[in-house]
Amino acid sequence: MSHPEIDPLPESEDVKSGAGAASTDELGPSYLTVTKTISSWVFTLDHKRIGLMYLVGVLFMFLLGGVFALLVRTELFSPLAILTPLFASTPEAQADLYNKWFTTHGAIMVFLVIIPGVPAALGNFVLPLLLGAKDVAFPRLNLGSFYLWVTGAIFFIYVLFSGGIDTGWTFYTPYSAESGTAVIPALIGVFILGFSSIFTGLNFIVTIHKMRPKGMTWFKMPLFLWATYSTAVIQVLATPVLGITLLLLILERTLGIGIFDPRNGGDPVLFQHFFWFYSHPAVYIMIVPPMGVVSELIATNSHKRIFGYTYIAFSSVAIAIFSFLVWGHHMFTSGQSTTMNIIFSGITFSVGIPSAIKIFNWLATMYKGAIVLNTSMLYGISFIFLFTIGGLTGLFLGVLSIDMHLHDTYFVVAHFHYVMMGSGLVGFIGGLHHWWPKMTGKMYDEFLGRIACVMVFIGFNLTFIPQFVMGSLGMPRRYYTYADKFEGYHQLSTIGSYVMAAGFFLTAYYLIQSLISGKKAPMNPWGGNSLEWHTPSPPPLENFYSVPVATDPYDYVGMEYDQATGNYSTIKPDQLPARREER
Amino acid sequence: MIAIPTILADSEPSFWLPAPVSNFAGPIDGDFYFVYWVSIFFLVLITLLLGIFMWKFRTPPGAKAQSHKDHHALLEVVWTGVPIILSVMMFWYGYRGYVDMVVPPNESISIVAEAQKWAWNFSYASNGAVIPGMSDDFNDVRAQIRAGALTPEEANAAEAKILEKAGLHVPMGVPIDVTVMAADVLHALFIPAFRVKKDCVPGRTGKLWFIATEPGIFDLFCAEYCGQGHSWMHSKVVVHETVEEYEKWLAVAGSYDETLPFADNGKIVWKRRGCISCHSIDGSKKVGPSWDGMFGSTRKFAATGTPGESIADEAYIQESIRFPMKKIADGYPPQMPVVKLTDKELLWVTEYIKSLGQNSGGTVSPRKDN
Amino acid sequence: MSGDVQPQDSNQQAGHGDGHEDGHGHSPYQAHHFDTMRQQFEAGKLGMWLFLATEVLLFGGLFCFYTIYKANDPELFKWGHHFLDKRWGATNTMVLLFSSLTMALAVREAQLGRKNRIIFFLVVTFLCGAGFMGIKYVEYSKKFEEGLFPGKYFAYENVVDAEEARMHEQEQQKLAHTELDLPQAKVVTELPKAQGLVLQPATPPMGLAAPPKEPDDHGGGASSSVTDAGHAPGLALDPSHLPPGPRPANAHVFFSIYFCLTGLHGIHVLIGMGMMVWLMVLASQGRFGPGYFTPVDLGGLYWHLVDLIWIYLFPLLYLVE
Missing domain, CATH: 1.10.760.10 (Cytochrome c-like domain)
Structure with missing residues (x-):
């Protein structure tokens, strides 16, 4: 409704062949410049603008959650109180404060950053482009999802200002039923965020089903779409259960309905079942889309057809299906029955297989490729390494006997950080770099990009490898203070987190710098062949000047590189029209 | 303040796991190292391949891939099949180890561990004595060591003094059957040296059992987040060399000195x-x-x-x-x-x-x- | 043709002018107006089905709780369902079934484009929804009068208990006047409430998670206070509602589940009624016809789901035995 009609341009040969090193502005306004009022952003129905707004919001929340992570890590540098005395006087109040910090860090990172990160922010921008569509199926619902996300974020910020919340992001009863902190606003926030996630998923499923272009059968879709599709199914099917569970927890706190609180006749383990019925699949909401991103990164930057396409595609689907059947492995020590423990342990191993398949196929894709080690590829390679560690350490926790020892220790903390952050967020950042030129029309500084990636990689491993060790030595999680023998590990971990933070700040610096003074991005700077690289950077309002015809997204044979413009196209440089030489 | 060098000089006998002092420590450590070496193998394999491919096939922009082969059925079968076999093995080991941990043998000493915010209480079935965990006293000792007020030897003596009437005491070589309960919120009883852990769920009882295999004093933690005092809620396990010694301790510790005011x-x-x-x-x-x-x-x-x-x-x-x-x-x-x-x-x-x-x-x- | 929908056009606009401009951006004229509509209709329908799936799962969670608690404590449900009036429940079932019929007729009329009939059937459906909510109101207020609140506000005592409580209260008031000089004098004025809980039968813990034996806990304290304050003197129960046996422990859990299930369902009925009004407005503008009836169709799907959930709720809650 806020879209002014733009005239379709005469189809220039440049655009068709992809030789258009031309930015959109030479051909006509891009989606960024087509309208300039604030309301044209606030009420936009354009998926690209919504994706960009998501991105800004998610990155802001990432900063906020990251600050809390640094607070937590700094506090743990020593078993003595370090930071908390600045804000609270008694030891009790200091411990409470620490508990609020780690809860806030966890809740923000899970619900506001990683879950919406790839699907809502990157997915919104890229998905219709990959499909050659003009928008998602329900643009208004899409905008609605975004504002639901904003509402949820506002609830969380309200929680921060109303004294915080100290239940841990898992909201385990009965502690969450009796904690004196702002639990209800946080629960309402998560409930609303859940619906934001559901509507995004619903939108994507319908879009992928009904809006694929001519010639794009299911098995010609880019793998990112397979990943997004699998994720969307999880979002739609798992999130409502979380919604009703949190609703009942709110009622437990207000009315004491006696479902979860043993003092009212309820069962706390039941809460855990329902919580993890959502939250385990939610782990795959966080990891499967980055896997899709990495499939694109690896194939594009290796300039080689992705290896084992169908295996990767089906492994995404398999992960989505298995994800619903393994929630009980979070509760091996909770007192659920022995039989259930054994069944859940067995099924848990089945999730490992599709993950292994993906890793080996990515490796095979790199074999004999033409690997350009740009920033996004470095993130892709980091992803493979970190996800390998995250996945392998998951095996320890899936083995029933070992989990008796490792459950609720720092080993678990390190494991899920490798999966959720080392893989989920690194995939997200990699995707951000991959599509940054497409989103903004600007190139960032490759040199600083690589440095930052290496810093994040080193910092990350330095933060979390010591946590594996101290976890298996018996350091329980969520501890404000700890036995002296763990001090050295904590110090390494804290130093690592600073290195990582420096890497992220450097990233923020050069990305912002690229907006101000970055080179103009060509149409296809990486040599990708999926449809988003067949439209100018940034794309025009309705994405394509002419109806794109889907070809094989992983066919890089005909791609020629033009040194002068940094662009890939199907035309050899020496045959390019002279007009392009002037830049 | 920098304690990083202590990692290498630490007294723990192994880099990864605490001293194995229960009947479960052996099998669980065995499972752990099986998974560990499998993981190391795959991690090294994958990292090596990543490194080699990164190095060998790196090109400036614009180069062409040397091959466009995009499928190989045998490879797919291998890297699906091998993980499946290894997974089944891991599951089997874990299952075997776990089943042993579920059912305590008949002739065992029964102890009830009750958790509350933020203290442990251990009741001994044989004489009904209720012995506290005395977390606060142990925290005091910790604080004094850090403040430099106690030398390590003095600290050990102070802890031994506290342990005369506190902590979870068990004899060596006898099955101990611990029933865990919680009075308010979730807690979890965790003894790293024994490799056992069980959630204390209010309204339910849980069980764990073990046989201590070496005398000594070991850490006992609360492993399930329970609010403000979660990290202070630790105590010690004392393993007595003989049952007689244990019973002698229990008789003394379980009583109040009724001559006091x-x-x-x-x-x-x-x-x-x-x-x-x-x-x-x-x-x-x-x-x-x-x-x-x-x-x-x-x-x-x-x-x-x-x-x-x-x-x-x-x-x-x-x-x-x-x-x-x-x-x-x-x-x-x-x-x-x-x-x-x-x-x-x-x-x-x-x-x-x-x-x-x-x-x-x-x-x-x-x-x-x- | 695919990939050529104008999704940013809202449903109701798509049927009109935009169809002509649909051609821009791809080969013109080939995408016939009808083709576009069809694709859009299918997308909308798929979206609605997915949304209904999430609704089913939302209720599914509650049904799970119902199943688990019923499996653990069947007596509780046998006891509790005596307080639910089967006659009202059955009436409501009929009302909703009838409304589903009228909704289906409304969809059919929308497909035929008969404006007045659409509105007529929508109004009937709306009235059925209102009737359903009216009956729910009657049922709820009865529960509230009897103190059958969810959770810790649960305040029901059967007639004998209430009678005893009243006598006890009188006794305590007499005592209060004679024993003013005791140390607890200040508390004595509050004593009747505290005393009420002595009447609670010390029920043994049942089910998987019996509450710790704290006679001072919510159930007791709250129950007698509410009863005493409001309803005890005139407590007159419909004899048909007298439960068959003594009150089980955790009696409040049955009503928690009852109110959660019927409450969530009631909210959905209200949303459905709001939707009817919106559809009436659209219909009165003459928007629906053979080419465009998506909103009515989707609204119908939603209404049938709400109906279907009640069909499950009714036997699960009202017809336990």
Whole structure:
């Protein structure tokens, strides 16, 4: 409704062949410049603008959650109180404060950053482009999802200002039923965020089903779409259960309905079942889309057809299906029955297989490729390494006997950080770099990009490898203070987190710098062949000047590189029209 | 302050796992190292391949891939099949190890571990003695070591002194069957050296068992987040060399010295039964009201229990201990668990509160305690 | 043709002018107006089905709780369902079934484009929804009068208990006047409430998670206070509602589940009624016809789901035996 009609341009040969090193502005306004009022952003129905707004919001929340992570890590540098005395006087109040910090860090990172990160922010921008569509199926619902996300974020910020919340992001009863902190606003926030996630998923499923272009059968879709599709199914099917569970927890706190609180006749383990019925699949909401991103990164930057396409595609689907059947492995020590423990342990191993398949196929894709080690590829390679560690350490926790020892220790903390952050967020950042030129029309500084990636990689491993060790030595999680023998590990971990933070700040610096003074991005700077690289950077309002015809997204044979413009196209440089030489 | 070098100089016998001192430690460590070496193998394999491919096939932009082969059925079968086989093996080992941990043998010593915010209590079935975890005393020792007030030897002596009447004591070589319970919220009993852990769920009981295989003193932690004092809620496990030694300890530890004045025994009750974690005796505000100057003051009650007010006399104190949710002191959360004191303990602790000061009139409101 | 929908056009606009401009951006004229509509209709329908799936799962969670608690404590449900009036429940079932019929007719009329009939059937459906909510109101207020609240506000005592409580209260009031000089004098004024809980039968813990034996806890304190304050003197129960046996422990859990299930369902009925009004407005503008009836169709799907959930709720809650 806020879209002014733009005239379709005469189809220039440049655009068709992809030789258009031309930015959109030479051909006509891009989606960024087509309208300039604030309301044209606030009420936009354009998926690209919504994706960009998501991105800004998610990155802001990432900063906020990251600050809390640094607070937590700094506090743990020593078993003595370090930071908390600045804000609270008694030891009790200091411990409470620490508990609020780690809860806030966890809740923000899970619900506001990683879950919406790839699907809502990157997915919104890229998905219709990959499909050659003009928008998602329900643009208004899409905008609605975004504002639901904003509402949820506002609830969380309200929680921060109303004294915080100290239940841990898992909201385990009965502690969450009796904690004196702002639990209800946080629960309402998560409930609303859940619906934001559901509507995004619903939108994507319908879009992928009904809006694929001519010639794009299911098995010609880019793998990112397979990943997004699998994720969307999880979002739609798992999130409502979380919604009703949190609703009942709110009622437990207000009315004491006696479902979860043993003092009212309820069962706390039941809460855990329902919580993890959502939250385990939610782990795959966080990891499967980055896997899709990495499939694109690896194939594009290796300039080689992705290896084992169908295996990767089906492994995404398999992960989505298995994800619903393994929630009980979070509760091996909770007192659920022995039989259930054994069944859940067995099924848990089945999730490992599709993950292994993906890793080996990515490796095979790199074999004999033409690997350009740009920033996004470095993130892709980091992803493979970190996800390998995250996945392998998951095996320890899936083995029933070992989990008796490792459950609720720092080993678990390190494991899920490798999966959720080392893989989920690194995939997200990699995707951000991959599509940054497409989103903004600007190139960032490759040199600083690589440095930052290496810093994040080193910092990350330095933060979390010591946590594996101290976890298996018996350091329980969520501890404000700890036995002296763990001090050295904590110090390494804290130093690592600073290195990582420096890497992220450097990233923020050069990305912002690229907006101000970055080179103009060509149409296809990486040599990708999926449809988003067949439209100018940034794309025009309705994405394509002419109806794109889907070809094989992983066919890089005909791609020629033009040194002068940094662009890939199907035309050899020496045959390019002279007009392009002037830049 | 930098303690990183201690990682290498640490006394732990292995880099990854604490000293194995129970019957489960051997098998679990075996499973651990099986998964560990499988993981190391794959990690090294994948990292090497990544590194080699990165190095060997790196090109400037614009180069062409050397091959476009995009499928290989045999490879797919191999890298699907091998993980499946290894997974089944891991599951099988874990299953075998776990089943052993579920059912305690018949002839075992029964101990009940009850968790509350934020204290442990261990009741021994053989004589009904209730021995506290004394987390606060151990925290004191920790703090003094850090402050440099105690040398390591002195600290060990101090801990040994505390452990005379505290901690989870077990004899070596005998199956110990621990029933875990929780009075308020979730906790978890975790003894790293024994490789055992069980959640304490209010309204349910859980079981774990083990046979300690070496005498010594080992850490015991709360592993499930339970609020403010979660990280302070630790204690020690003492493994006695023989059953006789253990029984001798139990007989002494389980008794109060009834020759002491009531108030002195009351102070022991305050520490032993966990009152200490919520009620201070110096006027500082914890989860519950301080006991300092409480006796004889006028208590205001919040609307969540029975509203109104009353003088804090003996009847009030004893009612508040027996039925903590009945009258909630205004300004404090309704969180006090029911601590089942014996009649004598109740008497002693009442006397102790009395001894902590008595206000002359009914003018002091509980809020001023802070 | 695919990939050529104008999704940013809202449903109701798509049927009109935009169809002509649909051609821009791809080969013109080939995408016939009808083709576009069809694709859009299918997308909308798929979206609605997915949304209904999430609704089913939302209720599914509650049904799970119902199943688990019923499996653990069947007596509780046998006891509790005596308080639910089967006659009202059955009436409501009929009302909703009838409304589903009228909704289906409304969809059919929308496909035929008969404006007045659409509105007529929508109004009937709306009235059925209102009737359903009216009956729910009657049922709820009865529960509230009897003190059958969810959770810790649960305040029901059967007639004998209530009678005893009243006598006890009188006794205590007499005592209060004679014993003013006792140390607990200030508390004595509050004593009747505290005393009420003595009447609670000390039920043994049942089920998987019995509450710790704290006689001072919520159930007791709250129950008698509410009863005493409001309803005890005139407590007159419909004899047909007298439960068959003594009150089980955790009696409040049955009503928690009852109110959660019927409450969530009631909210959905209200949303459905709001939707009817919106559809009436659209219909009165003459928007629906053979080419465009998506909103009515989707609204119908939603209404049928709400109906279907009640069909499950009714036997699960009202017809336990």
